[in-house]
Amino acid sequence: MCGRYTFEPESSEEIKRIEQLAEQAGYQPKRGEVFPGDKTAIVIYAKNQVQVAAMPWGFPAFSDRPKQLLINARSETVLEKNLFAESFIKRRCVYPTSGFFEWSADKKKFIFNYQQKNRPIYIAGFYNFFNRQTHSILLTTQPNSSVAHIHDRMPLILEKKAIKSWLTDLDFAKKYLSYPMPELFSRQL
Template identity: 30%
Template sequence: MCGRFSQAYTWEEIVAFSQPLTVPASRPNLQARYNIAPTTEVDIIVKTEAGRELRKARWGLIPGWWKKKANEVGSTFNARSDRVSDSAMFKSSFIKRRCIIPASAFYEWTGPKGEKIPHRISAADGGLLAFAGLWDRWTDPPTGEEITSCTIITRDADRWMSAIHDRMPAMLHPKDFDAWLNGTGGKELLDRPPPELREWIVSTRVNSSRAPDDDPTLAAPVEPEAEKPQQPTQGDLF
């Protein structure tokens, strides 16, 4: 599972990471965010006729055929790698609409319910991570509003990650970006070893989706006994 992550990078960093993006005439304003929760708008990289483009998408995929309200789609912010090719929710996007979701880090929790300790996990070298993702477009029937949405694909945890959680985001290597985005690569890309990772404990303020996601102190290491675990509020992950 991946229920929270971070996107904090400069325009120059994301262009280089994307090998590169198709640079628009004007650079978009990139706001660093350190605790992104599901249904929030995030950056995704998609393949278009012009090249690779950075777009915005709601985190929590809504398939194009969905007839109910957006908030009734369920927990589609993650898609399991072993089911992504045959799930009704994700099959069409896996075949036709893949994306890369850049991430500075992601979070997982250890400990019993009510005393969850958040761990921030990033690339060991401090670089960006490339989460394998899917996207789709959906039109809200009552309003006619078109919404682009996405999901992060998850896989079984590797040996290192299994000490924290039994699942982790599927991460792509730069040499596989083309094959993933153009669809010539299959699920084997999702099972490749991730880059070397590192982790540290952060503030339990991350436990609440109400914590401002633009607060850089959420990424700072803390001693686990330095503060009392924050009880999640209704609508949080725990």
């Protein structure tokens, strides 16, 4: 599971540019540590082009707890779940991040990123409309060896060169659901 991540424009030129594009489009994405429910920068494909928008992270849960959010979807079953399948097929997105957090079984917090700290991590996701407002959700997958010793899930990470294909090519996106994930660097906070 990915329960938080960072969006730090000062950490990389790419993240800084994404924030600028979001602001130019009239959005104010959350900076720093991003929590479920925060309005976050998202890369989407709309009007025949890749765009930056901002939307809350998490689908409203269908329960008696109105503040509860569904923040992750399993890549292995996304096409089998009625709540997720149509959104995945029609409205994929990408979360630009500076890294993500996981907690170990003994509640220690770790941050994951690439060795080269200024390289963004792009996380695959999708979005949908709830009460005429967009909400996004990110995808998780089986962890590789760099994450498995801390947690039993990890985000589905895209290489930068795969972003447009993820957004526009459904066959590519379906295949990518089972791609091996890159090795990451972690440190305890």
